[in-house]
Amino acid sequence: MKLSATLLLLFSAGASAAVPSLDDENWEDMTAGKTVFVKFFAPWCGHCKSMASDWEKLSDEWAGNAVGLVAEVDCTMDDTEDICEENNIEGFPTIKFGDPTALEDYEGQRDYDAMAAFAKENLKPVCSPKNLDACNDEKKGIIEKYQAMTVEDLDAAIDGVEKQIEDADNKRDEEVEKLQETYERLMEEHDVTTKRLKVENNIGLMKAVKATLAETKDEL
Known part of the structure; x- marks a missing residue:
């Protein structure tokens, strides 16, 4: 019997069955409307293994939350290549957070207490084009300004x-x-x-x- 990609992810070495596993196919659906805290890892990575239990514990606490999602991405899998490349993952573990379309680097400590405190403080609704309710008037004005620009103009500004x-x-x-x-x-x-x-x-x-x-x- 052929296992699905999701099951393969869950049973892959170094991954925790309790932690939502994201890939190129399910990323958009699973992160929609969420503020995320994501660990990008490789099964052979020693540091990844050492923090696995703390990450699983943290993920369990956020399971089913309407706003926050604590998940992980195994960057050694074929079906996570796009996610890992788009997020410039070069070393493991790399932890990122925030709007799924514009993740920021997490630079804090990697023990449970530090990560739990960070998640509590930061896994809140974030201002974005898809979540204007979380934006103040100033940010809404900035978004409107950018939305009035062409893709080419935005590319030039970003560059x-x-x-x-x-x-x-x-x-x-x-x-x-x-x-x-x-x-x-x-x-x-x-x-x-x-x-x-x-x-x-x-x-x-x-x-x-x-x-x-x-x-x-x-x-x-």
């Missing part, structure tokens, strides 16, 4: 912001590289200076004489 972010990242990397070079130069200068001072002042002999004098004093 512009992402280019600025990329430039900021590059500038940071350049400055960090400069700091690294400065650090290495200072360490080298420090080593040269300390070695010179030790040699010029015969600090080794000074310490040896001091030790001898101390021994002589003790004998007296």
Whole structure:
């Protein structure tokens, strides 16, 4: 008998049967109208295995919730390739949250208490084009402004912001590289200076004489 994709996901190594498993086919239906907390994982990942029980416990607490969904995606499966690629998953586990169409990175601790507190604070209705009831007047105005733009104009605007972010990242990397070079130069200068001072002042002999004098004093 051929098992369905959902059953295969549930029984795959590293996945918890109690945690909703998302794939390319069911993603839209299962996340519709939800604010999500999603773990992207691989069955062989040690860190994924170590947090599996905490994630299952958290998912159980949110099961059936009208607003929040705690789920997981096995990025080693053929039918999750699109989701994992669209969300730029490069390492495991990667945890994301928020609007399913615009997930944000979760950067908190990965123990149960921290994740449960985060879920309680953040798995609430979020403002989005599909959930205008959660938007204040300012956000509604911004959405209306974007909805009046063409897809091409939105692409250009998004590309512009992402280019600025990329430039900021590059500038940071350049400055960090400069700091690294400065650090290495200072360490080298420090080593040269300390070695010179030790040699010029015969600090080794000074310490040896001091030790001898101390021994002589003790004998007296």
